[in-house]
Amino acid sequence: MHPWLGLDEDDRAAIFIDGANLYKTARNLGFDIDYKSLLKKTREESRLIRAYYYTSMQEDRDQDYSPLRPLVDWLDYNGYTMVTKIAREYTDAQGKKRYKGSVDIELAVDMVMLADKLDAIVLFTGNGDFRRAIEAVQGKGVKVTLVSTVKTTPPMASDDIRRMADHFIDLADLQGVIGRKGAPPRKTNEEEFFAEEDEF
Template identity: 50%
Template sequence: MQNQEAIWLDANDRLGLFIDGPNFHGSSRDMGFDVDYQALLDFFRQRAKLTRAFYYTALDVSGEHTPLKPLVDWLSYNGYIVVTKPTKEFKNGNGNRRIKGNMDIELAIDMLNLAQYLDHAILFSGDGDFRRLVDAVQQRGVKVTVLASSDVTADELRRQADQFVELADFRPHIERFGEGARSRPGATDPQAT
């Protein structure tokens, strides 16, 4: 993290975490690591006053088993507020099946509703659609940090944020290593983006 933790986190900040599950997972997967979600919570709890930690994802409920179910269950029992909704299936003009499950509205509503209780919001997403949300939350006096991979972060989102933290720099704090990880043993984040 290049020893800049003191710059981007204040111990007195009331902090909210907003994790765009598919976006965050896709970035970590592209970088070749699994996220230790317990380590992620511990990192922020030790450095600020963590108010809420949200995790957003759509779930495919069409089959008997979804690979995300174990992760979602673990997160909800271990300090995260998990917000889900069922995916929807569409067929394009060629009859090809397409699955969709966007959680942007849910994340935006929660961040705006919680803004009055926060000093600092951390958005784990590089999605440019969140630029206007970041602006609206900043207008309410909340500092917003975007934590994502610069390779997939929209320029307009990065410019709007008060701070940008590169996922590659944050990786050492949250990377999961086998059975010795701080989170549930054998857990992976099987998100499909």
């Protein structure tokens, strides 16, 4: 049995969550993430320095309510460092409102900048674009655990990024610990926004 998220109890660790990617991965596996349990368990099993959550979101203007606001606010008040970017709104060829936004650069830069203060990084994403950032922090002596899944069709985790990580943990194997208790997730406005964001 692997240590929790590949961490040792003396590891100075940080969590980096690619919000849109993790949401889509968990949804495809049929459960929601219990972020409170994730934070509590990681604090118990390591010297957690910081837990970051990255997401693009709609701008709150006039009465136009962002569907991500409740999640972002809850995480912000419950131990997570939020990194958000306003997604750009546009209209597609069918006249449907869509959003385009990415926080990949912010996540990669923060990983590299914080690496000198860490022994381990836990990265929740399957996006192969983070391969170079993983290589950079490993070059500073930091071990990297990647959390995604290969148990969906197609797999959510890029083969390149899986090979690069020191540990790969399938999100499906964590459901018993960080899966939110209750009914399977339903289609929500939040999911629609993530899906639109994730197309780019």
